[in-house]
Amino acid sequence: MPKVTIDGHTIEVPDGTTILQAARKIVEQPDYTGVSIAPPAMCFYTKLKTSGGYCRTCIVKVSKGSEKDPRPMPKPVASCRTTVTDGMEVQNITSPELLEARKGVVEFLLINHPLDCPICDQAGECDLQNLGYEHGLAKTRYDFKRRTFDKIDIGPYIKLHMTRCILCYRCVKVADQITDERVHGVLNRGDVSEISTYIEKVITNDFSGNVIDVCPVGALTDRTFRFKSRVWFTKPLDAHRACTKCSGKVALWMKGNDVLRVTTRKNKWGETEEWICNECRFEKKEVKDWVVEGPRHIERHSVISANHYENLSQLKLDINKQQKQLAGKQ
Amino acid sequence: MQALTNRSKVVAKKEMTFIEKLYLPAIFSGMIITFKHFFRRKPTIKYPEQIRPFSGVYRGQHVLKRDENGAERCTACGLCAVACPAEAITMISAERKPGEENLYREEKYAATYEINMLRCIFCGDCEDACPKEAIFLTERKVDSLYTRNELIFGKDILVESRENPIDLSKRQTPQVKEFKHHKEFAHNVVFEKKK
Numbered sequence A: 001m002p003k004v005t006i007d008g009h010t011i012e013v014p015d016g017t018t019i020l021q022a023a024r025k026i027v028e029q030p031d032y033t034g035v036s037i038a039p040p041a042m043c044f045y046t047k048l049k050t051s052g053g054y055c056r057t058c059i060v061k062v063s064k065g066s067e068k069d070p071r072p073m074p075k076p077v078a079s080c081r082t083t084v085t086d087g088m089e090v091q092n093i094t095s096p097e098l099l100e101a102r103k104g105v106v107e108f109l110l111i112n113h114p115l116d117c118p119i120c121d122q123a124g125e126c127d128l129q130n131l132g133y134e135h136g137l138a139k140t141r142y143d144f145k146r147r148t149f150d151k152i153d154i155g156p157y158i159k160l161h162m163t164r165c166i167l168c169y170r171c172v173k174v175a176d177q178i179t180d181e182r183v184h185g186v187l188n189r190g191d192v193s194e195i196s197t198y199i200e201k202v203i204t205n206d207f208s209g210n211v212i213d214v215c216p217v218g219a220l221t222d223r224t225f226r227f228k229s230r231v232w233f234t235k236p237l238d239a240h241r242a243c244t245k246c247s248g249k250v251a252l253w254m255k256g257n258d259v260l261r262v263t264t265r266k267n268k269w270g271e272t273e274e275w276i277c278n279e280c281r282f283e284k285k286e287v288k289d290w291v292v293e294g295p296r297h298i299e300r301h302s303v304i305s306a307n308h309y310e311n312l313s314q315l316k317l318d319i320n321k322q323q324k325q326l327a328g329k330q
Numbered sequence B: 001m002q003a004l005t006n007r008s009k010v011v012a013k014k015e016m017t018f019i020e021k022l023y024l025p026a027i028f029s030g031m032i033i034t035f036k037h038f039f040r041r042k043p044t045i046k047y048p049e050q051i052r053p054f055s056g057v058y059r060g061q062h063v064l065k066r067d068e069n070g071a072e073r074c075t076a077c078g079l080c081a082v083a084c085p086a087e088a089i090t091m092i093s094a095e096r097k098p099g100e101e102n103l104y105r106e107e108k109y110a111a112t113y114e115i116n117m118l119r120c121i122f123c124g125d126c127e128d129a130c131p132k133e134a135i136f137l138t139e140r141k142v143d144s145l146y147t148r149n150e151l152i153f154g155k156d157i158l159v160e161s162r163e164n165p166i167d168l169s170k171r172q173t174p175q176v177k178e179f180k181h182h183k184e185f186a187h188n189v190v191f192e193k194k195k
Helices: A019-028 A096-111 A127-134 A170-177 A210-214 A278-283 A312-329 B018-022 B024-039 B079-083 B125-129 B174-183 B186-194
Strands: A003-006 A009-012 A059-064 A088-091 A152-154 A158-160 A184-187 A194-197 A220-222 A235-240 A249-255 A258-263 A291-295 B062-064 B089-095 B108-116 B135-137
Touching (some): A059 A096, A210 A220, B079 B089
Antiparallel strands (some): A158 A220, B089 B108
16 A cells, blocks of 8 residues: 655555545545645546546646655656555645646647637536636637637537547547447547547437536537526536436536436536436436436535525535635635 | 713703794894805706716616627626626527628627616626626616516617617727736736735
């Protein structure tokens, strides 16, 4: 069991754990208070094998390699792909030059990304938006022509807006690993590479809708929800139904009495807890199809939490935590 | 009980003197004050005929602007509604169809856009929040109307007409435009100062 120290927090983790997972474990500890030291991740997804290593936003500085070889690693490493060793010391938010390097990574991700958040359906729950905001990049300095693509309808339910894609490969892994027949992938190379189906083939697999949930940006969006409402005007509820294909545990996004959208439940790290099938996601759009469990927990920093009322005791805990974090920053 | 301020006067109920009982000196001193006011400048104005000068940035009735080609600038992004402290703004968005490019600037537009003027507190936060420079408060006053429904202003009232665009040059000065250009970085400046 190697012992790793990340930003001064020490934790013992099983062999083969990556730095990112160890950092998340530290933050998940119930007595953990303070600023989150978990590196942000745009392409890594716990549930998808071989994901990670593309976006480089999770880079960390390894200031001590291990107990046996205490030399620091020469360059920042991708924490989602680097496994911990015993005695390793890692710096994430405590290293100013690392934050500067990550800022550069974010700027590169934003080079071709259109700043059309006022139109994009993902706005409000977009990982890239959060990342840009956290690193103070509301704009790019890039003046040249950006790569643009036409919008494609992948089947009746999914819209592909390739211009917004950051090539994280998460949807490709979903298509590869949880559906039995893969019909989409990445075509071409480098700047012109694009996510596509072969000649706009319709994705018909029962679980293909999950590519929408794994997409960290607004490249893959739900056509049944297209421009229906901004996410922060919808009320998220936990709900379930007896489904023969999937667990049937979903999050409903309601406006009034209308179910505008059905998504998977996402955990603290923005990762899906259980995949859901297309029938649950796209076809059951009435309240009577579902057993509502209650309001869904939304983190207070999210814009979706505006006017969102849930368990008050949880809210109090959140406020306490936020205040402690603010005290820690000062 | 102790008085809260020292301005309260003790009222004494004493017998009036002969002079006081005549009341005439009191009436004359009162009339002097009354006649003095004939020669003072009037603080009131005759309102509908005469209007006081307004500030150029007076916050009155909203306008939804069109761009230079006459297309509506609003994309129904919802930032004004989320910024609104009175929750007066609601909207329903729709997708622009091919051929409507001259009507709407971007691929999404507001199919309905309503401001409840009874709720609105004219704070101007919607104007600040708007990323598309679509909504502005103008120096026009909101008329009094008879029913509540009439005061929920829809797009028919809010969107400026192509023939008579609303002049915003008083509030959209070059300095304001320059400030807005850098506004996106405003939160970063604060962040860096803290460090």
